[in-house]
Amino acid sequence: MHPRIVKLLLAFAFCTGSLFPAFAQTGSTADQIAKLQAQVASAQSSADNAWMLVSSALVLMMTGPGLALFYGGLVRKKNVLATMMQSFAMMAIITVLWALVSYSLAFDSGTSFIGGLHHLFLHGVGLTPDSDYSTTLPLQTFMVYQLMFAIITPALITGAFAERMKFSAMALFLILWSICVYSPMAHMVWGKGGLLNASLGGRFPTLDFAGGTVVHVTSGVSALICALYLGKRVGYPKEAMPPHSVVLSVIGACLLWVGWFGFNAGSALSSGTLATSAFVNTHFGAAGAALSWMLAEWIRNGKPSALGGISGAVAGLVAITPAAGFVQPMSAIIIGLLAGVFCYFMVIKVKNWFGYDDSLDAFGVHGAGGTLGAILTGLFASSSINPIFKDANGNPLPSGAVDGNWHQVLNQFVGIALAWIISIVGTLVLLKLVDLTVGLRVPRDHEVEGLDLTQHGEEGYDFAS
């Protein structure tokens, strides 16, 4: 309700009360106003909550079936279930882990680098809002929404070690990774008291709307370390290893695209205009990158491919993720166009120069696209879309370089550098640990036979029966 009308009503109520004390209505009028205000707040809370619950479901859909199909189609037939299973297993494993410990490590107020332990076993995570994160959402909605991010991030890494890692080693490594890399990074960027938190006054405010550094840089860079540490697949690169079904991958990528609306527009943590900005930018970024990857391929190979188109779309979605709630739609198209060409170059050229076997290009798309997107966010962030920095009187300050705030680009580099360092160090240490205890790779003959049979005792396709 408009504050002036409220004041007027209050004044009226006061006058009637004092003029006609015998018929004093003060109590009931004030009650009615309070009741109305409560109803308005409840309506807003319901609207926000509805969108955030839908967004949570959309983000879960990105992991299963989205990522499972996208990655599953790219591997050879003998590994399709094992690859899908790695994504699916995260939906179960990380969920339990989140409730036990990692939500607290990410979002409890703790040090600048990691959250505290007050929310272990979801203690104190109830249905009333935590005003530091949102004034309208039940804290459990916020918690479950953030959980979906924690699920997809380690699942993204699985693309780097596809077709050769033991299921047990994968599970153990990603549990430890979620605790030691994801939770601290999420805390630094989004948690209370985090070093990089732009909306809660962090020391080096990094603009990361929906997880360019937290999700994509960490998973992509860790993927590169995994590919280097585990070594190449048997037969790579001499043996042909074409995707066994680009059809599955196209379906998966399109589900990722749709799910990404929950990922980015949901990161507004409300159903207002900021969600609209993020939604529009997400779509434009994806389209721009799909187009530029296809064009690059068309020029170089003479044909635009379906796999190229969907790889570009994912690259664009990755790059627009940190920028989604900060930039103008035309900036989103530019970010998309740049990301498509840049990731194409990383996947087609740079991977071959260095010779690492990043099986499904988790680094080339997520690491490279996430890093580029985080830098471009510093360039294109506009306070007209999201006035995140304010002076003491609450007036908006410039956001990114387009507003004249070139310093923000430096802040972005601090965030990116921290994400790279924590990912490299964390992944190396954890891989070594898992290597020494359970061992990382399946035996050579198991790898040749396929992980579906040797790790899970089943086959993806049995057309004879």
Added chain:
Amino acid sequence: MQKIEAVIQPSKLDAVKDALLEVGIEGMTILEARGHGRQKGHTEFYRGREYTVDLLPKIKLEMVVPDELVEKAVQAILSSARSGKIGDGKIFISKIDEAIRIRNDERGPSAL
């Protein structure tokens, strides 16, 4: 009795089948096959990696026919399966000693 084996382009299957029915061939077995003769394969690109596919999808037809129908059947296949381009396929003909109908132990050309 003679056996005719024909390897043809998959896209020609319906035309060949119709042409054979027209000259009175009543039974045949069809196999989905992969292979190549002098025809070279093609190149596929996946994220910049190049793969040469030299075994191409083909259809293989097999039928055993009485001697007097062999030439008619061959002409029917030739006219319906030919596009004039490399990769149209081949026909092989061989003698068959015996044919037996499983249902009633009938033997010889009447079992066809």
